[in-house]
Amino acid sequence: MDKPDKKETQKPLILLVDDDATFSNVFRRELTRMDFEVDYESDSKRVLQLLGERSYDVLLLDIFLPETDGIAVLQSVKKLNTELPVIMLTGYATIDTAIKSMKMGAFDYLSKPFRLDEVRVVIDKAMENRKLSESNARLREGLSERLYSKMIGKSKAMLDTIAMIKKVAPSDSTVLLMGESGTGKELAARLIHRLSHRAEEPFVIVDCSTLHVNLVESELFGHEKGAYTGASKRKHGLFEVANGGTTFLDEIGEINPLTQSKLLRIIETGEFRRLGGTEGISVDVRIIAATNRNLGIMVTDNLFREDLFYRINVFCIKIPPLRERKEDIVELANYFVEKRSQSMRQPKEFSDSAIIMMQNYDWPGNIRELENVVERALVLSETSVIDVDDLPLNIRGNFNFAARDKDFRSLSEIEGDYIRFILNKCNGNQAQAAAILGVDPKTLYRHLRKNRE
The missing domain is CATH 3.40.50.300 (P-loop containing nucleotide triphosphate hydrolases)
Incomplete structure (x- = not known):
């Protein structure tokens, strides 16, 4: 059976468990006058079943019950629902047992006979404590989610x-x-x-x-x-x-x-x-x-x-290391762009060529290096697109423009070396290489065929 939404029951919902029918009828009537909704049960064996059927705000539990004592019921309840506040009901002769129950997870205890104003204060404190506990749990969950997101x-x-x-x-x-x-x-x-x-x-x-x-x-x-x-x-x-x-x-x-x-x-x-x-x-x-x-x-x-x-x-x-999870580079880079560009007026994104270039780099400094590269690129980029020119030379590739047998090299020689360098970085994938070079794949193919001839 599904538990009803708490919004359907506007009044705080209390479960009273006590085998004294006369006392329970009077107590239940007084709790109702305090604007609580009260369910009553005398059979301790049905407590867990009731807790599974409805979402109670507080459990009022008598320590002495005929078949299963309240301490045993308390232990079972806490295994089922650690957040539910349990208030033990006891006579003067069992106060030591009530204190023991608090060490086992009970929120508080009420000694019979008790004043109604005292009952109200203890129940209100129990519900407030539960709200605080649930709020802290949501905060912990939120912190964990934020850490997961990173x-x-x-x-x-x-x-x-x-x-x-x-x-x-x-x-x-x-x-x-x-x-x-x-x-x-x-x-x-x-x-x-x-x-x-x-x-x-x-x-x-x-x-x-x-x-x-x-x-x-x-x-x-x-x-x-x-x-x-x-x-x-x-x-x-x-x-x-x-x-x-x-x-x-x-x-x-x-x-x-x-x-x-x-x-x-x-x-x-x-x-x-x-x-x-x-x-x-x-x-x-x-x-x-x-x-x-x-x-x-x-x-x-x-x-x-x-x-x-x-x-x-x-x-x-x-x-x-980042080189062993290169499929995560795009997601990481976009995360750092979003994180850093919040203070900038213009949102930015990486070009396909820049992404391919970053994916072909080994990132010896790992995520810390990637974050620094993204921050640098955001500063250098003058448009909404971060391109290859905005990346550091060690990622784009650094070439020796001087030849061994002469002072300078021809443009075609440098061009050929650069194309071979990019192809090597792309593991021979001509489509990726053409995207980085900014040329049509057919143009790259013609260049490679010409050099082979």
């Missing part, structure tokens, strides 16, 4: 990467992101955090490549006052700041061996000591590490601890 690409390599992120995100497993500079490792780490149960907790980025060798431990673990010259007060380290959330160790391969051993201890025990401190500090953090280096080779060369490598390599995700 993980641009429909290539198999990219779709496989996103699938791996979705699989590992809900767990607390340590993740190692491997990929060249500019491939989007930080974005992947943010998405893993956003899709995890730690989404509302801190996401702390540690750029290991920029940490000074003498200050790295202070940054990561903090220090006590007087720990070293200049330590005028206690400082909390980045792991303490991230407690409950996620620490993203970017370029972990740059951490020195001594700090590696202390990092290993945190991963294994969740404990560390501040620099100059004697007390152990416990933290609950998830670690996501990233590197553009081959940690396996670094282990062989004794530059990276083998035990730490195995600890962070629980779940490894390789972020593909």
Whole structure:
């Protein structure tokens, strides 16, 4: 049976579950006078069925029920619907049990006999808390969608990467992101955090490549006052700041061996000591590490601890370089055009020739390089179309105009070399080459035939 749309029931909908018929009839009548719509049920076994049939705003649940006690019903309800606020109804003798129920997910409890104004306040708070919770959930969903939107690409390599992120995100497993500079490792780490149960907790980025060798431990673990010259007060380290959330160790391969051993201890025990401190500090953090280096080779060369490598390599995700997902270049380029051209008066787009040229470039700087190229092209382009001339020379091709046996080369020689260069970039596809060269395919064919003769 479909649940009715909440808009069909303007009044807040309450489910009252209590085996005392006399009390329930009076209570139900008073709740109705408060402008609530109330369903009543005395059989605890039917609670889950009713919750499946209608969308209730609040559940009022008696702790003592004849066949299944309220605590057991509460546990079943929370498995079915974590967002539904449950208010326990109890006598004075069972207040301890009511408090226990709150630890198990109940929103609050009401002690019989209770005042009606007290009932109204608790129910209103429960509904307001639910609205806030649902609003936060929508916000988290929106943030996740925005992060997804930045993980641009429909290539198999990219779709496989996103699938791996979705699989590992809900767990607390340590993740190692491997990929060249500019491939989007930080974005992947943010998405893993956003899709995890730690989404509302801190996401702390540690750029290991920029940490000074003498200050790295202070940054990561903090220090006590007087720990070293200049330590005028206690400082909390980045792991303490991230407690409950996620620490993203970017370029972990740059951490020195001594700090590696202390990092290993945190991963294994969740404990560390501040620099100059004697007390152990416990933290609950998830670690996501990233590197553009081959940690396996670094282990062989004794530059990276083998035990730490195995600890962070629980779940490894390789972020593909742009040259391995060239079918995503157009979508990425258009995204950056839209992103950058919002501040410009004239919308712009790439010409077919420019797109083909970009697709035939290997992008050693990956997505970061592509974004920079797009920004540069938007500035240089004087029309609504970004053309080949607006691209950097390293993408268009840079030619040596001097010949070995003479000072200059003829135009036909340079023209022939350039045509061969473009054909090579297009893997021999004459239609693509003609589009880049700006000539009719028949003209290109005649030129090639003439040179062969």
